[in-house]
Structure formats: structure tokens, C-alpha cells
Amino acid sequence: MEDDQNTAHPLLRGGRKEKSFSHGFTKAQIQSLTAICEALIPSMPITALHVSSQRDPPPSPSLVSFYKASGSDYQVPDQVAELMVKRGLPDAVTLVSWVLWALSTRLGTLLLCGSTCLSLNFPFIRSFSEMPVEKREKVLMAWSRERSFFSALRLSFALFKIFCVYVFYSWTDVNSKNPSWEAIDYSPGPLKPPKNPPPxxxxxxxxxxxxxxxxxxxxxxxxxxxxxxxxxxxxxxxxxxxxxxxxxxxxxxxxxxxxxxxxxxxxxxxxxxxFTPQDYSLLEGPSMDQMYESGGILSTTDAKVLITAGSTVGGGSAINWSACIKTPDKVLKQWSEDFSLSLFGSHNYRAAMEAVCKRLGVTEKCEKENFQNEVFRSGCERLGLKVEFVPRNSPEGHYCGQCGYGCRTGEKQxxxxxxxxxxxxxxxxxxxxxxxxxxxxxxxxxxxxxxxxxxxxxxxxxxxxxxxxxxxxxxxxxxxxxxxxxxxxxxxxxxxxxxxxxxxxxxxxxxxxPNIGRNLRLHPVSMAWGYFPEQDCGESLRGKCYQGGIITSIHKLVLENQDHDSGVIIETPFLGPASFSAIFPWLSGSEMKEAMRRYARTVHIFVLVRDTGSGEVMKERKITYNLHRTDREKFKKGLRTALRILVAAGAVEVGTHRSDGQRIKTKGMRDEDFEEFLDGIEVFGGAYSGEEKWNLYTSAHQMGSCRMGADEEKSAVDERGESWxxxxxxxxxxxxxxxxxxxxxxxxxxxxxxxxxxxxxxxxxxxxxxxxxxxxxxxxxxxxxxx
Missing domain, CATH: 3.50.50.60 (FAD/NAD(P)-binding domain)
Incomplete structure (x- = not known):
């Protein structure tokens, strides 16, 4: 059986060879897409980024190669096109197809790019692929900030950026390697034999x-x-x-x-x-493709929220980051009293939670925390914020940092x-x-x-x-x-x-x-990041962002005029390099490469909101969602706290994922400068919102779209779980x-x-x-x- 599985699932092991593509884009459209990919990830001399100084050793060959690499290399454009067709929403594919066609013509380029495409030489208007890469980059910068009638261009930019960088940092060669990984200090694995093989x-x-x-x-x-x-x-x-x-x-x-x-x-x-534990390759691209809904590239229809959900035997539990937290008492009380669901106030439900935790082998503490959680805990303690251990369905000594791609050790239950x-x-x-x-x-x-x-x-x-x-x-x-x-x-x-x-x-x-498909909750997430150069940190903050237990610490934010449960929690995520690049703000090709060079020592902290806003899902992959104004306020307060935690822990630079690359360097920073920076923390809608700036949210928890209740008028199923x-x-x-x-x-x-x-x-x-x-x-x- 195991040999059959190994033969059946080669993609999980990586090893992408030269191949033909069936995406359906024309040669002219691919030419435009290639020009876009090259502008998003341009080739550049390493000296242009001032990454070395007289006291630093010369850059390594891998780093030089990384900066010289382009988004037009390694069949990236064709892979982007194929992934868009395979995973993109039909309306989004139609939009990018039209944009690519328009950019392949001179008049279309003039319409979408304005005067940037003009030339003093005949025929005076250049198509997008004929423009110098620097001008193409400026066009993409303009698109990312577009608010006019052509706001669809901002959505197009978001789609091109996400798919391009995702493919660039996730594709692997026949040896299951990506040329950029050594330069950004990333190495998946190691592939050790599973400790607990399935019976x-x-x-x-x-x-x-x-x-x-x-x-x-x-x-x-x-x-x-x-x-x-x-x-x-x-x-x-x-x-x-x-x-x-x-x-x-x-x-x-x-x-x-x-x-x-x-x-x-x-x-x-x-x-x-x-997949058995031995099948897991821990490679981001093939693992996401095989184990996640829509290959991990699923979003709301307006690209506001990127959604991850399991699609494999075991579902979300197979790719869960091990967190196993019981239903909060406040929630049980609300469901029991406000929704007249006696189950949640019963002894039976509490007994069920105990039985579930016992079957999953949930442990309450962690013997050794990873780099991100050490930073998080250190920052919280220095600010006097309460930080707790997160119960996990794995042993206390479990140090696997890539359980989002399946637990290779087999220890996660x-x-x-x-x-x-x-x-x-x-x-x-x-x-x-x-x-x-x-x-x-x-x-x-x-x-x-x-x-x-x-x-x-x-x-x-x-x-x-x-x-x-x-x-x-x-x-x-x-x-x-x-x-x-x-x-x-x-x-x-x-x-x-x-x-x-x-x-x-x-x-x-x-x-x-009518309640079926409505009341969808997503636990929207927004993130703050901090950069911790190894030379500036003590022995206590060693390691890389992708190693060790993913979520082992939690801070429950307390807001003014609210009780101890504000509905906002702060934790640390796991982000492989492709996912990191997809959600990190793109300001320019050089800025993006610099951000990726610092990937291994960039700590992310996420703010999760118990959302008041809701969405709908009536058809597969047609997900709409509205962020309520009260949720925006919670995000603002949560992000400010997350940034304070990072600065307190010693970050040399901190920022958010807002589209304008909101960030501040902390060296020599005055307290009043930092407070002014925090006052500027705002959250906005998605790329298609029409607001001046925009945020990209993520969601790993989806709830409530077929909710139970005591009243058929307000619920989709009865309190026993049976359809009305x-x-x-x-x-x-x-x-x-x-x-x-x-x-x-x-x-x-x-x-x-x-x-x-x-x-x-x-x-x-x-x-x-x-x-x-x-x-x-x-x-x-x-x-x-x-x-």
C-alpha cells in the first residue's frame, strides 16, 4: 500500500522538470506576462542594494545569483499562467487575460499605462514588453495605488504580484531545490523517518x-x-x-x-x-497544491482575504499548526443563552472537550520555543503583558516547525x-x-x-x-x-x-x-513584522523564523472598557518563503528582494479578530466578506500592540502589511517618533476597495455558514445538527x-x-x-x- 501511495503522489515530493503548458494564454499574452514578472522580480547587480560594506565579507555566489535572477527565468511566466488558470477565480482569470491582451498592443498599453509608454522614436508608443524594465516597474507601482475608474488595475496588480512571487519562491528543480533558497537562508526538512507511522x-x-x-x-x-x-x-x-x-x-x-x-x-x-507521514516532502509548493483547498490560493471574490483550508484526509487537522484551545467560557455562555442552545451550557459538552483533548494527546506546555515565539514572549514580558502557553496536540518536546505541510514525524495527532x-x-x-x-x-x-x-x-x-x-x-x-x-x-x-x-x-x-451559506465568519488576520539581524541579537534569540513549534505562546488583548476577553488574540504564524512573499507588501523589485533576503530573521506576529462582520458562500469558491468597522478598530489596537511587542524585543525595523509598506527603523528612534508611527496605524479594505491604501488579510478558520439554532428562521440546522x-x-x-x-x-x-x-x-x-x-x-x- 505504501509503495502504491509513493507512486501515486509524486508531486508531494517536488522535482519539477521542463514541461509543456496548457494554460491557454496566447504567445502575445505570455510575452506581456513575462514582462510583468520581470518587473516584479527584476535582475539587478548586488551593489545596487548596498548589501555589503568594507567590514562585511564579500557576498556569496548564491546571493549574487539571487539578485541577478529574474521573474522571467525558470519558466516562471508559464507556470504563473498555468497556476492562474488552475487556481484563480474565473472572473479574475478573465480580468488578467484582458489586461495581458491590452498590454500586448500599443493602444492598450497607452490606455493602461499612460504617458510612461511614450517614446520619442517611431512608432512613439511602446507596448508593455517593449518598455524598459524600470518603466514597467513604475507602471506596476502606479497600479498598486490606483483609485480611479481603473481600480480594477489595482486588483490585477495584486493578482500578478501574488501569483508571480509565489511561483518564483516555491518552484523546485529535479533535485527539489529552489535557486533562491540558499540566499534567503531557507532549507525545508530535514526528512527524518516518522516516529509514529500509521497502523x-x-x-x-x-x-x-x-x-x-x-x-x-x-x-x-x-x-x-x-x-x-x-x-x-x-x-x-x-x-x-x-x-x-x-x-x-x-x-x-x-x-x-x-x-x-x-x-x-x-x-x-x-x-x-x-498521505502517510513518510509521504510529506515539506516542500511548500507541492504540499500546498496537494493538501490545501484550491492549492492554498483561494480568496474572497474581491481578493481582500486569502483563505487557507485543508483538503486531504484529516482535513484542517492534517495541516493545523497544532493549537488546541478549548471553547472559551464567554462563547459557551453566549451560545447557550443568546442562541438558546442548551448543549453549550451542558456537562455533556464539557465532557466532550475533555474526551477530545485526551484522544488528541493535548499537552499544556512546550519544552523549547522557537525564534519567533521567543521574540514574542520576550517582548510581552518586557511590556508586562500576560503571555500564556498554547495547548498542542503533540508532545511537549515537539519542535517541528513545518506541520502546516503535514507532520513528518507523525507526532502531531x-x-x-x-x-x-x-x-x-x-x-x-x-x-x-x-x-x-x-x-x-x-x-x-x-x-x-x-x-x-x-x-x-x-x-x-x-x-x-x-x-x-x-x-x-x-x-x-x-x-x-x-x-x-x-x-x-x-x-x-x-x-x-x-x-x-x-x-x-x-x-x-x-x-x-435562506440561512445556508450566510453568517460566514473567517477570523480575519492581519500581521506585523520585525527584523532581527542575528548580529544584533543575543544568544537567547537564535534560529530562523520557520524552525520549531509554530504557535506555542498567546497574548489575549484586553481593550479599554471591555472585560478580559476582547475578541483579539496575538500569536505567531508559520510562513514559507512563497507565502511570505505573497502577503508581504511590494514597493519595488529591489525592496522585495531585500525583504526576502531578510526572510529567515523576520519575525511575524499576527492579530486575529473574533469577527463581527460576516460573509456568504453559496457556490464553491465564490466567497464574499465584509469587515465590520468594529473589527477594524480591533485590528488597529491589536497591530499597535504587536508592534510594541516587536520593538520591546529588539527589532531594528518593524512594519505592517499595508500596501504602502508602512514601516519604521528603530535605531535612534525617539519615543515620540514611535508613538506618531503608531498613531498612523490604520486598516483598510482589500485591493478592490477603492480606498487610498489597502490591506491583504488572511484566514485559516472558517465558521458559521450553516449555523445551528433553535429557530428555523435564524438557523440552517436544528440544535441536534439535523437539517430543518x-x-x-x-x-x-x-x-x-x-x-x-x-x-x-x-x-x-x-x-x-x-x-x-x-x-x-x-x-x-x-x-x-x-x-x-x-x-x-x-x-x-x-x-x-x-x-
Whole structure:
């Protein structure tokens, strides 16, 4: 099995060779894109940046090569084009395609670049690629600040910049190396053998549909004891089980484990792939591509918020930064009282949190903190700010700093190492590479349920009888790729796709509750940074920003006129070089290279806000979000505190991620200068907002888009997790949260799932016979009719 996995997932190991591309851009458009990439990352002599002095040793060959390198090298433009088409939103791809076409013409360049493209020589107007790189760079600077009718150019700039620098710093050659990494002092790994390999029984429970033909898939399913029937004319397989769980993340894995351990046949559908710890390469590009939703390049429709979410077996828990914080008491009180959800005031919920923490092996302290957390803790202590250890689902001595790409040691206890293992040992099967398309409904005739007086006896208009899905890529015996439809008939169905995908799936299944897809919370994050040259720091602040435990310390900000919980927390992130470059402000090509040269010793501190603002997600990848004015005020106060922490810890320069590169050097800085700088801290909308300056926010926590409640008018599912509209359809992920949480949601999601799963078990036990034969026959007829 392990050899098969290694063969199946070569991208996770890196090693990108020269290749042909299928992005669809014309030669003229690629010429324009190449000119843009070269302007964003220009080649320059190292002396131009004054990086050496008489007392410094001469620059290393790698540093010289780094400054000479250009964004037009290494097939970067073609890779950027391909990544844009593969991962970009369709509207964004249309926009950049038009811009690239316009720039390939002289009149289009005049329209978009103004007088900068004019020349004294015939034909007097130059296309963008004909302009000197210095003038192209000035055009991009102007675009980044554009506020006029052409504000779409600012969005175009943001897209070009993010994709270009991301590709430049993440691509790898056949030896899994990037030429810039040595110059910026970055080295992924090391690749040590895992300490805790997964049990063989778990790997045997994984059915990787993308590596099997239809014939071998059917044979494999039958050997597992699952009833399966074939319909060759429709390229359809029909499977039968007690419960089907769509999604293998924190919510779905707990549900699968509790249902399977209660004696029910459970099938888990995961559209991502399964990787053992030994599969993890710790390479940023391929790891993000294979383990994150949309390859880690997902944003709101206006590019205001960059969103990261897991898309692999284990979901977000596989790439979580280990933080495991219980649901705050204030939140429990709010959900219990304001939303009339007695679950969150119950002993059962607190017992569930204890059970979850025990199963994940959560520890309360960290034996050794990394460079970033040492800086953070030092700054907090010097300012007299309370700083606490962050509980983690790993041993106290766990020092892996790249768990965002999967935990190579196997010490981090994600759900693929815990609850899914429990589910597999109880007989559950996990299908990978399977994408759910819709839950299959039929009219509820009211005869399939006994009127028991229990909560679920409430009559619903529909009955869910299973899910329709497709395999990601099936290879038949002739070597051709095709999709294969799967109809999974089940007595109980669970949507555990996460806050971004559960609403679109429910809507595509015909559900009409207006709360589905609304009330999306993102825990928006904004960052401050500080530069700590090694020669200016003592022995206590050694190391690199990407090494060691990612989040081990936390400061909970207390605001004036508020209680101890302001809804703002401050912690440290993990940023690989590509992610670092994508969110760091671009002021010029030289400024960007200088920022990347300092990458390893640049400490980031992030401010996370328990958001009042909200968004919507009705269709996949169509995410809108509005930042509330009160959240902006919290960001201002949080960023000011973060900057104070960095200065107190000894940073020689600090700044924010605001588009104008807001920063200040601290050497010789007077207190009044610093206070004036802090007074200028403001937060703005995204690149498409039309404001003078703009911010790029990030989000790693998505919640609330299918929230539970006691009232059908205000919620998408009832307090037991069951759909108001469809009997036998439960939701079991972060989308259930009534509001934003304010801390990492990993424990909360699993604790809610732990409680809701008891309701699912009770549903199956009390619903003798579950779905009738007539209902199953009706479902099959519906599927055939649709096909």
C-alpha cells in the first residue's frame, strides 16, 4: 500500500522538470506576462542594494545569483499562467487575460499605462514588453495605488504580484531545490523517518479511487464487504451502507468514529488524497497544491482575504499548526443563552472537550520555543503583558516547525492519526479522490418514522437517502481517463465538508433554507513584522523564523472598557518563503528582494479578530466578506500592540502589511517618533476597495455558514445538527457555529461533532429499518433519470 501511495503522489515530493503548458494564454499574452514578472522580480547587480560594506565579507555566489535572477527565468511566466488558470477565480482569470491582451498592443498599453509608454522614436508608443524594465516597474507601482475608474488595475496588480512571487519562491528543480533558497537562508526538512507511522489496518481502510480502474475499484469494494451493484450503461456504481460521511476533517472523522464504533457500516468520502507521514516532502509548493483547498490560493471574490483550508484526509487537522484551545467560557455562555442552545451550557459538552483533548494527546506546555515565539514572549514580558502557553496536540518536546505541510514525524495527532484510525478499526472505509455532487432527496411520506415525541420526530418535507458523487480521476483498462459516478445509499448522511463547501453542497442538493451559506465568519488576520539581524541579537534569540513549534505562546488583548476577553488574540504564524512573499507588501523589485533576503530573521506576529462582520458562500469558491468597522478598530489596537511587542524585543525595523509598506527603523528612534508611527496605524479594505491604501488579510478558520439554532428562521440546522428540511441529513463541521469563536476552532469542532454524533447514533437506533426499500428504489430511479 505504501509503495502504491509513493507512486501515486509524486508531486508531494517536488522535482519539477521542463514541461509543456496548457494554460491557454496566447504567445502575445505570455510575452506581456513575462514582462510583468520581470518587473516584479527584476535582475539587478548586488551593489545596487548596498548589501555589503568594507567590514562585511564579500557576498556569496548564491546571493549574487539571487539578485541577478529574474521573474522571467525558470519558466516562471508559464507556470504563473498555468497556476492562474488552475487556481484563480474565473472572473479574475478573465480580468488578467484582458489586461495581458491590452498590454500586448500599443493602444492598450497607452490606455493602461499612460504617458510612461511614450517614446520619442517611431512608432512613439511602446507596448508593455517593449518598455524598459524600470518603466514597467513604475507602471506596476502606479497600479498598486490606483483609485480611479481603473481600480480594477489595482486588483490585477495584486493578482500578478501574488501569483508571480509565489511561483518564483516555491518552484523546485529535479533535485527539489529552489535557486533562491540558499540566499534567503531557507532549507525545508530535514526528512527524518516518522516516529509514529500509521497502523497497517488504517492504510488498508483507504480506498484510493484515483489509482484504480473501475474493475479494480469494484473488486476492492466487494472484498471490504460492501454491497455494490454496477450499471455499465451509466458508468455508475451503487453502494449501500448505514451512514455516509462527506469529508474526513475534524468533524467528519469524529462522526465516522462514533458511528462505526456503535456498530454501523460507515463510508467516508474525501475529495483529497491520503498521505502517510513518510509521504510529506515539506516542500511548500507541492504540499500546498496537494493538501490545501484550491492549492492554498483561494480568496474572497474581491481578493481582500486569502483563505487557507485543508483538503486531504484529516482535513484542517492534517495541516493545523497544532493549537488546541478549548471553547472559551464567554462563547459557551453566549451560545447557550443568546442562541438558546442548551448543549453549550451542558456537562455533556464539557465532557466532550475533555474526551477530545485526551484522544488528541493535548499537552499544556512546550519544552523549547522557537525564534519567533521567543521574540514574542520576550517582548510581552518586557511590556508586562500576560503571555500564556498554547495547548498542542503533540508532545511537549515537539519542535517541528513545518506541520502546516503535514507532520513528518507523525507526532502531531491530527484526526487522520486518531479518530479516523478508530473508525477504520471499527470497520469504516475511507474513499479518497471522491467528490460529492449532491445529497439525494425524496419526498418524506411520513410513514418511515414512528411518531415518538422525540426531537427528530418533527415532520420534514424531504428525506435524504444518500449522496451522489464522482471519482476525481479514474483510469480504465485502455489507459483513458474518465469519471465514475457513485451513488451511496445510506440511512443517514453527514455533510462535514467545512464552512466553505457544506453550504454549496446543500444548496446543490435542493435545500432552500435562506440561512445556508450566510453568517460566514473567517477570523480575519492581519500581521506585523520585525527584523532581527542575528548580529544584533543575543544568544537567547537564535534560529530562523520557520524552525520549531509554530504557535506555542498567546497574548489575549484586553481593550479599554471591555472585560478580559476582547475578541483579539496575538500569536505567531508559520510562513514559507512563497507565502511570505505573497502577503508581504511590494514597493519595488529591489525592496522585495531585500525583504526576502531578510526572510529567515523576520519575525511575524499576527492579530486575529473574533469577527463581527460576516460573509456568504453559496457556490464553491465564490466567497464574499465584509469587515465590520468594529473589527477594524480591533485590528488597529491589536497591530499597535504587536508592534510594541516587536520593538520591546529588539527589532531594528518593524512594519505592517499595508500596501504602502508602512514601516519604521528603530535605531535612534525617539519615543515620540514611535508613538506618531503608531498613531498612523490604520486598516483598510482589500485591493478592490477603492480606498487610498489597502490591506491583504488572511484566514485559516472558517465558521458559521450553516449555523445551528433553535429557530428555523435564524438557523440552517436544528440544535441536534439535523437539517430543518431533510430528515436523515446532518451537518457536522465548523459551519455549525452560531458566531465566530475567537480562538483556533480545532477542539470546538471536534467537541461539537462528539455531541452531535450521539444524536446520529440515537437517530439510527430509534429509526428501525431506517430508509424503506421504496425510498431506496426511488433514489435509484432519480439518479438514472438524472444521468
Amino acid at each position: 497497517k489496518s488504517f492504510k488498508d481502510s483507504i480506498i484510493s479511487t484515483t489509482t484504480l480502474t473501475k474493475e479494480s475499484l469494484v473488486s476492492t469494494i466487494k472484498t471490504k464487504g460492501i454491497t455494490v451493484t454496477e450499471d455499465p450503461s451509466a458508468d455508475l456504481l451503487t453502494l449501500e451502507c448505514d451512514a455516509v460521511v462527506v469529508g474526513s476533517g475534524p468533524g467528519g472523522s469524529v462522526a465516522a468514529a462514533k458511528l462505526a464504533k456503535s456498530g454501523y457500516q460507515v463510508l467516508v468520502l474525501e475529495k483529497g488524497l491520503y 491530527g484526526t487522520q492519526c486518531t479518530w479516523l484510525v478508530d473508525a477504520a478499526e471499527a470497520g469504516a472505509l475511507i474513499f479518497t479522490g471522491v467528490k460529492a455532487k449532491k445529497f439525494v432527496m425524496r419526498e418524506n411520506d411520513g410513514l418511515e418514522r414512528k411518531e415518538s415525541g422525540k426531537p427528530w420526530s418533527r415532520e420534514r418535507d424531504q428525506r435524504c437517502v444518500g449522496v451522489m458523487a464522482v471519482t476525481g480521476c479514474k483510469v480504465n483498462q485502455k489507459g483513458k481517463k474518465s469519471s465514475l459516478r457513485l451513488m451511496i445509499k445510506a440511512k443517514l448522511s453527514v455533510s462535514a465538508c467545512g464552512s466553505l463547501l457544506t453550504p454549496p453542497l446543500l444548496i446543490s442538493s435542493g435545500l432552500r433554507n 428540511e431533510a430528515e436523515g441529513l446532518f451537518v457536522c463541521d465548523g459551519s455549525l457555529m452560531p458566531t465566530a469563536l475567537g480562538v483556533n476552532p480545532m477542539i470546538t469542532v471536534q467537541s461539537i461533532a462528539h455531541c452531535i454524533s450521539d444524536n446520529m447514533v440515537e437517530f439510527l437506533r430509534d429509526g428501525e429499518g431506517g430508509v424503506s426499500e421504496a425510498a431506496m428504489k426511488h433514489a435509484s430511479e432519480m439518479v438514472r433519470k438524472e444521468i
